[in-house]
Amino acid sequence: MQEKYALELIEKGKRIDGRKFEEFRPIEIKPNVIKNSEGSADVRFGDTRVIAGVKLNIGTPYPDTPEEGMLRVGAEFSPLAAPEFESGPPGEDAIELARIVDRGIRESECIELKKLCLTPEEKVWCLFVDIHIINHQGNLLDCSALASLVALLNTKIPKLEDDKIIRNEFEKPLPVVFKPINITVGKISDKFLIDPRFEEENILESKLSIAIRDDDKICSVQKQEKMELSLEDIERMVDIALVKSKEIRKLVK
Amino acid sequence: MEVRRIVLPGELVDKRNGRKLWSGVYIEGDNVFSKVLGIPRITENEISVIPLSGVYRPRVGNRVIGVITGVEISGWSVDINSPYTAFLPLVEAVGEFVDKSRTDISKFYDIDDIVYCRVSKVTKDKTVQVNMKAIGSRRLYNGIIIKITPTKVPRVIGKGGSMINLLKNKTACEIVVGQNGIVWIRGLNKAKVIEAILKIEKESHVVGLTEKIENMLSE
Amino acid sequence: MKEKLISDGKRIDGRKAEEFRPIEMKLDIVSRANGSASFRFGNSVVVASVFGPRALTPRHLQKPDSCVLRCRYNMAPFSVDDRKNPGPDRRSKEISKVTRLALEPAIFLEEFPKATIDAYIEVLQADGSTRVTGINATSLALVDSGVPMKDLVTACSVGKIDDTLIVDLNGKEDNNSEADIAFAMMPSKDKITLLQMDGLLTKQEFLTAIKMAKSYCKKIYELQKKTLKEKYENVD
Numbered sequence: 001m002q003e004k005y006a007l008e009l010i011e012k013g014k015r016i017d018g019r020k021f022e023e024f025r026p027i028e029i030k031p032n033v034i035k036n037s038e039g040s041a042d043v044r045f046g047d048t049r050v051i052a053g054v055k056l057n058i059g060t061p062y063p064d065t066p067e068e069g070m071l072r073v074g075a076e077f078s079p080l081a082a083p084e085f086e087s088g089p090p091g092e093d094a095i096e097l098a099r100i101v102d103r104g105i106r107e108s109e110c111i112e113l114k115k116l117c118l119t120p121e122e123k124v125w126c127l128f129v130d131i132h133i134i135n136h137q138g139n140l141l142d143c144s145a146l147a148s149l150v151a152l153l154n155t156k157i158p159k160l161e162d163d164k165i166i167r168n169e170f171e172k173p174l175p176v177v178f179k180p181i182n183i184t185v186g187k188i189s190d191k192f193l194i195d196p197r198f199e200e201e202n203i204l205e206s207k208l209s210i211a212i213r214d215d216d217k218i219c220s221v222q223k224q225e226k227m228e229l230s231l232e233d234i235e236r237m238v239d240i241a242l243v244k245s246k247e248i249r250k251l252v253k
Numbered sequence: 254m255e256v257r258r259i260v261l262p263g264e265l266v267d268k269r270n271g272r273k274l275w276s277g278v279y280i281e282g283d284n285v286f287s288k289v290l291g292i293p294r295i296t297e298n299e300i301s302v303i304p305l306s307g308v309y310r311p312r313v314g315n316r317v318i319g320v321i322t323g324v325e326i327s328g329w330s331v332d333i334n335s336p337y338t339a340f341l342p343l344v345e346a347v348g349e350f351v352d353k354s355r356t357d358i359s360k361f362y363d364i365d366d367i368v369y370c371r372v373s374k375v376t377k378d379k380t381v382q383v384n385m386k387a388i389g390s391r392r393l394y395n396g397i398i399i400k401i402t403p404t405k406v407p408r409v410i411g412k413g414g415s416m417i418n419l420l421k422n423k424t425a426c427e428i429v430v431g432q433n434g435i436v437w438i439r440g441l442n443k444a445k446v447i448e449a450i451l452k453i454e455k456e457s458h459v460v461g462l463t464e465k466i467e468n469m470l471s472e
Numbered sequence: 473m474k475e476k477l478i479s480d481g482k483r484i485d486g487r488k489a490e491e492f493r494p495i496e497m498k499l500d501i502v503s504r505a506n507g508s509a510s511f512r513f514g515n516s517v518v519v520a521s522v523f524g525p526r527a528l529t530p531r532h533l534q535k536p537d538s539c540v541l542r543c544r545y546n547m548a549p550f551s552v553d554d555r556k557n558p559g560p561d562r563r564s565k566e567i568s569k570v571t572r573l574a575l576e577p578a579i580f581l582e583e584f585p586k587a588t589i590d591a592y593i594e595v596l597q598a599d600g601s602t603r604v605t606g607i608n609a610t611s612l613a614l615v616d617s618g619v620p621m622k623d624l625v626t627a628c629s630v631g632k633i634d635d636t637l638i639v640d641l642n643g644k645e646d647n648n649s650e651a652d653i654a655f656a657m658m659p660s661k662d663k664i665t666l667l668q669m670d671g672l673l674t675k676q677e678f679l680t681a682i683k684m685a686k687s688y689c690k691k692i693y694e695l696q697k698k699t700l701k702e703k704y705e706n707v708d
Contacts, residue, residue, distance in 0.1 A: 103670045242675065259705070337587070
């Protein structure tokens, strides 16, 4: 019902919550909310709320990058957050979201992973970024990517004593040199909008998620559901993402 | 060997020019495109494409061969070789009055029975109903059934029944062809019939097929 | 010193930047599937088979006014250098999802409400660009199965190595590229149905790469159409 109404409004150039097509919902960022994590953030885009936590462990590096720290991003769509989420291991949507956020962080080279090597080929810092959806009201991806970035920017590397991690005592901040921002642009009836609400997501013809680095280089792109796009659509959506990523980056310290 | 023109999904079949469009095509502006891998049929008044493959899509009026897959209280479920199972209601299958509460209706039709019936209803969400009322509807006893591509059935029947009659005459077998691609065969020369039908299925788009089949059956 | 992936205009396998590997495709690999095909880009070999439209159970998975498309991309354990444990991993699940999204827009799903079309993709040998190889194979299998479609779906990969844009990345190039893009489209409609990129590209490079991908897909499309028609033109 809501979706039909949202569609009618969009065709008239309006959105269900009165926003402009290229307007974000109110964004709230709270870093360092989880005491037991080395880094964390609680981010809201309107009612959508995601908490990302970063935990560090010592482990072995990936075989093809023996002198770099390890990074792994995971996401949980907890059944608490929405009626359609089910208990159990991550489904394809949660997996896709985690992998897209991962690519935005990894490909942008925003973390100086080489500085996380302790003993080449044997011991490196392993970064686990875990995304937990608390409230699903649309645009989980952009919110999760931002929460992950803020969590990383606030992550401190724990002290090591004889190879044992002393939790709650920190040595230095995680070396983060870029701030990649993910912007999802939706297309509907020849119009483009950002930060879709839940009711809008299901009526979008197509979505394109683009991660952009501080120097305007594109580091990850993923076309999402449902329908096809033309090259002209893609160009337009990239332009919107370039502008909007700057807006969000300003909010991040 | 001459074959008829073959089109693919997305290929332009013709300009519409006010003609009626049947199945297998879609339209963008005045351009008519094929939806399937098939043979275009273009006349002065109509455009369509006959698919060379595809599952059976039930249509009201089709005469089909089905296999009973379930016995329920007021009817039977029938496999008609489609993504959609059909239902044969008791009242559409049996002429006499039957007291449902006292009768085990499997005495009329039981699981694995083969029936030749008519598609009487197809709703928008593809709930399908069949009946045994149309003339010729009956249970098919003994014999065997084979499956062919439903869209090739007209070729197996031939113009005015020419192909099917050729098959029946040359092999002395009883043959019933369901529009749903199920063929029932009974008789001693079943193997010959099957061979011929599979050849027709494979070469349905080849010109001069009838002659080829005739030669094959005369051997 | 990092090995150069392209020097004097030649890639490590001798190809030019805009040359794709030898392509081979065959139909009718799986006898009792509704449609099936194999597709090869050089040493990447994939088989796909399609079942359906067929009944979908359990009922709650059915869509009242549309067919469901289910895709499963899977890599055989022996398909890669380091044996891959059987079963879906996160990467396979994501690829299954984007494959489905690449094919859905091309199918007239509304003609088979409550039913399902199940597409299974098996990578037998992996040497880069396996997801687009899989999409090409599945597209052939779907057309051959007779399901109504708007167009074929054709896919290819493009990327950037040593500051040069290239087409059809092999395994080594895939792992060492500055950027790689998986791309699929409905060629005669000029509509893009798969677009994934990772790496670092400027907006201009990104758009140029997409234009390259489009042009290469159109060449592959001609080969796909030829293979489908030849099946019926060469009977006997």
